[in-house]
Amino acid sequence: MRRQVTGLIVLIVLVAFLVLGVMRTHPFGHPDATAMDDYIIENAQEETGSNNVVAAVLFDYRGLDTLGEATILFTAVTGVLLLLRASKRKEETS
Amino acid sequence: MLTKIVRTVANQLIVFIVVFGLYVIAHGHITPGGGFQGGAVIVSGVVMLLVAFSSQELKKSLRERVLSIMESSGAIIFIILAFIGIGTVFFYNVLVGTPIFGGIPDFGPGPGDFWTGGVIPLMNLAVGLKVIAGLSAVVLALALFSSGEEVEE
């Protein structure tokens, strides 16, 4: 019971926080500051030669993020295969 | 294992799914899509095969060892592509302006040329290889484990 009340309080506080936060964000569809994105949309074709600006951001401007993202996928695959492995070697069992 | 109808249809459909996935990967720099998306498309085909056939059946053609090496090599190609820019800066797009994928499109809307983007198409291919191998391995390993088999080392 006590846990439920604590949980409820945490939930209400967090949701109130988030709603308050997003209410004060810029109106939807009309961002205030766009300098960085405008630069990328203007220059992506010339600097990277890619017509797809999102691809230019992913693999050029924010390439390290994508390398990290690929690494995370690699990590998860390695982790899954590690956890599902047989805990005894084949030669030991036979 | 599902009925013969499902298996036959799945066998035919997988070709189209793989072709579409490869298209999405290869054109990542000019149309919506890229390595992750195209890879996910192909893995959805693998999942379809997994549903149509059993995981034991699929294991014969997709070895986990092979998938592991494929995934590692995809990752290694990606990081090498990042490393070749280190003459200037890590992740520098060295291929822009060279004959290989070096074309620079005119500013503004246009039909898009395949030979553009520098290292971006190559990175898309590397990521695609990685995603296909990695996610297939995960799906296959989970399916095998639920049917009581553990992954070999």
Place this chain on the structure above:
Amino acid sequence: MMEHIPLNFPFLAAALLVGVSLYIIIFKKNLIKLIMGIAMLASGVNLFLVSLGYRAGGTAPIYTDVPEGTMVMSIPQALTLTSIVINVAVLALMLTMAIRIYRHTGSLDSEKSRKMKG
């Protein structure tokens, strides 16, 4: 009438989606439901991120034969893409551990499968 509808509706939707998923995470005992809650939390955050970059009347930030006009911001889309892949990875690992826990304890109830206390 139209002016009274808050323009921030997509942001609010994202916040509420986060709220619902937090409810699931805090109150549900089943591990699979917990994992679903985290997946929903991720969707809420992704929805928030991608709607931040929208510009009224904008097209996708890809130069095709579509006539020139405003384009929506491209960085939030790239960030969302990254975040989606990250969440796929996290989900795969969480499900694996849930399967392992089920194998060991025979239960997916977080109260029953709990061994460690204090």
Place this chain on the structure above:
Amino acid sequence: MDTLITHSAILIIAIPLAAAFLTIPIGMASKKARNALVIVSLAFVAFLVFALARDISINGIHIYTLGATSPGLAIPTGFIVPVRIILEVDGMSILMGMIWSIVALAAAIYSLSHIAKETGQNRFYTLLLLMVTGGFGMMFTGDLFNLFVFLEITSISGAALIAFRTKFADTQEGGFKYIVVSAIASLMVLFAIGLLYGQYNLLNIGALAQVIQYTTPDKIALALLVIAFTIKAGLVPLHLWLPDAYSVAPASITGMLLITSHTCMYAVFRVCFTLYGGVLDTPVVGWIIIIFGLLSMFVGVTMALRQKDVMRFLSYHAISQLGYMWVGVGVGLAVLGNAELVATFGRDAISGGIFHILNDAMYMPLLFFIGGALFYCTGTRDLTKMGGLAHKLKWTTILFIIGALCISGIPPFNGFSSKILIYESVFRFHPILTIAGIIVSILILASFIKVFHSAFMGAELSEYKAVKEVPKSMIIAMVILAAGIVFITLFPSLIVDWTIHPASDALLNQGGYINAVTGAIP
């Protein structure tokens, strides 16, 4: 050499990553080659970190812009804000990097024999290297979203490594708790990044710090960032996952997980001092951190007193030690707005907290490694079942005594030199903090005497007749950390002058951090 230094920031991140990708194919061919790859790559990275540290102490903050036409070109020519990801290494980051490189190397050496009997070693070392990458990335990055990505790398690889011993149920439970907590925490970070990005259209920490205004969404973003990183760092009352996860991981991983906690703590400092430093209502945030830090100290040590499991015992002590750092740096944060107070004791308090991070990162992994060695020899983590192990494990006993004396802050060991720095400076802020710290220290000493007595002293038990000294590689790893302790113990003032003061100055010097990116004098 100059080129190496120019690119060292990214090489430190990329070399373990490339080694991780190579580990599985190489490991399939040969085990020895794989082990050599892991150790050599980590040793080379450690060398690069120290070379970079030397360069930073001479030339100041190191900048590396990824994908630009030159590494120092943070902002594209003719533009106003940074567009690309920038790695920014200052005194604080490089101190964390030095700690991480040493502990990671020791943990890898320790693992060589600690997990030698288990299956799945190729993937174990892959994940270990990935965790190293994630940690370095978190320390060196100057970009908020990049921080999130590396945080995720660290958490996912950490969770998989915690659950490494799949045949026990509790490992899976610990790993599951860890990944759930990390997933929630990192999504909170992502939401906060969204709030900041939506207002300023920036992701670079330095550039954001220049324009941040402390509006309502900014405050909420601050709260989310601080809560998320303190969850991951294990501050009471958000610590409940920590002992469960730490106690079941292989001991080498527990040592590394502790440093990831320190890294999350570093992220909190980065957010409070650098990102929000100019606008923050510092006394309030400082006091909140101090109070929860005090709570951590007490809760950690009192919970540790009643533990029977040696790894859980040490995990609770780790929480309690984290409390000291929170208090030290929290005091510095509380007086940040007042230049006079900062000069009289604020800087010393921050230095004390940071010095304690360095010391804790040496003796706490050592103690975890010893806990792992006990488990390796006896097959149990239950302290009540152990006894008389000093007869068989000579090296381990000596190292345990060193670690226990350090953690309890007995002079002249290194734990004492940082604690005294915290006590002196914190006393000028509020005497009660110092008294609390001394009481906790006494309790720590008492609990360690109890454990030493029950595990090492007494007659030799019959069931441990066959126990032998632990394998060489485990002893080498522990000796590396013990050598670090001895070095700090012998030359505390040298260490403080060379590494700690630059680190605390880097935290206080928000303008320098911004200037390095934007080139503008704020």
